[in-house]
Amino acid sequence: MTIGGRVLKTGMAVALSIYLSSLFGFATPLIAAVAAIFTIQPSIYRSWQRVADQLQTNLLGALIALAAVRLFGHTPIAVGLVSIVVILISIRLKMESTISLTLVTVVAIMEATGQGWDVAIERFLMVLTGIGASFAVNVLVFPPRPKKQFNEQLSGAYTQLSLLLRTAISNEMKEQVFRQEKDKLHGTLRKLEERYLVFEEERKILARTKTSHARKLLVSKQMIKTLQKGADLLDVVEEHYFASPSANEWATRFDRQIEDMSKYHEHILLKHEEKIKPNAQIEPEEEREARLVKDLTAYIMEDPDENKRLVFVAAALFEYAYHLRRLEKLVDQVQQRTAAGEVKEG
Template sequence: MTIGARVLKTGLAVALAVYVSSLLGFPSPIISSVAAIFTIQPSISRSWQHVMDQLQTNVLGAVIAIISVQLVGHTAIAIGIVCIVVILVCIRLRMESSIGLTLVTVVAVMEANQQGWLFALERFSMVMTGMGAAFLVNVLLFPPRPRQQFLEQVHGAYTQLSLLLRMAISNEMKEDVHRTEKDKLSGVLRKLEERYALFEEERTLRKKPRQARARQLILSKQLIKALHKGADLLDVVEEHYFTAQGAGEWAQRFDSQIEELTKYHEQIMLKLEGKIKINASIEPEEERETRFIKELTAYLGDNLEEQKRLVFVSSAIFEYAYHLRRLERISDQVIQREEDGES
């Protein structure tokens, strides 16, 4: 088991919130600690946006709580009704992520208002202290690097995909192992989409970094697209290949085509790592693919309707190849621009 940066930062944020609470003389660090836990986010941009949303909804919630105490008191029913109102307000403002901490503020302020406005203000200050501690920790210590994390997950997804594709036609992998590995691939692909969303949220003020970032976004999107097309090929093989007429006769040629594309995908990844020269020729021979299409077309002949499952599989192979070639072109352009910028 490994301790991730976000786990570590949550602990540090809570510790800082407790320490600052003691320095400010707060009676209890609990509220500050809860606020710190809610505020830690996986990216700096999202952390800043979260703090701004929390600040707005918490101020609004505190005001509603103070007014409500004066009008209806701080009974259990009153607190519940105010919480419902605050939830509806947060939803209306499209700040659903801030509901949890805002409710903590509402309850703390309404519970404390019977002891005076200064006591209620102190409770609100505790929430702000926890938010501030979490934001400082998130920015200053191990700042989130969605780009680096994204590339690491791309490599993880490719490793899972290549293992499954290389054994797709031969069907040598045990069923339980295959199911486990495929579930892992699906999980990594979902996380990749989340990482891409975080990477997309990052902002830069200078024009040149904005252009470089736009190119990286295009490359990242194509990296995900190529992985999804490989996963689609895997699904098509499982659904159509083994029930197709002539599958055994064509097994070696289909397996060879998939192996060639898997190797091509790997070489593109190595090129992005700087381990292969940018002008190195790694693209599979199109003549080989053309010959494969001609042979398959001749084999199908007039029996296309009966053997169309092989067409589905071959179409998925060529779709995967198309997106790999597009990925290589985009990769070359991005690498060349980066080299030109450094020179």
């Protein structure tokens, strides 16, 4: 088990909030620590957005709590009603993620007003201390690098996909192992989509490089799309290929074509990382693909009812190939424009 950056930073934010609570002379560091835990985010943009939202809703919640205490006292029913109002307001403001900490603020302030207004204000300051500690740690200590994390997950997803594709037709892998690896692949793809959203949010704070960042986003999105098409091919092979009476007859040709596409996919990723010579020809021979289409079409027409399952497999394979070629074109375009931009700056 490894300790991730967010886990480590959460611990550091809690430690800092406790230290600051002691430095400021707060009665207890508990509220500040809780606020720090709720504020840690996977990107600087999200962290800043969360701080801004937390400040708004917590200030609003604190004002409502103080007003409610003056009107109704700090009875359990009053605290419950104020909590409901705060939840509804947060939802209305589309700040649902801040509800938990805002409710902590409300309860802490309403419970403290019986001890005096100075205690209630102190507890609100505790919340602000925790928010500030969390934001400082997130920005200054191991700042999130969504691009690097995205590329690492992308490489891992391709490795999983390649292993499954290369053994899909030959059916060499044990059924249980194949399903486990396939589940891992789908899990990695979900994480990639989440990481892409974080990567996309960076564009909002990178004003100077919005154009180049937009190009990189386009490539990243196509990379995910291509991986998904490869995963779709696995599903189609599993569902239709082995159910076809002609599976064994076409095994070698399908296996070779999938092998070519998988290798092509790997070379595109290497090109994107600038590990391949600029003029290297990495696209597989289209003649072999054309022959496969021609021969398979003629074969299916001999007995469409019996051989139609092969159509699904071929369609999924050619769609995967289409998105691979589109990905390579995007990578080439981005690298050419990047190079042109560097020449102009030079």
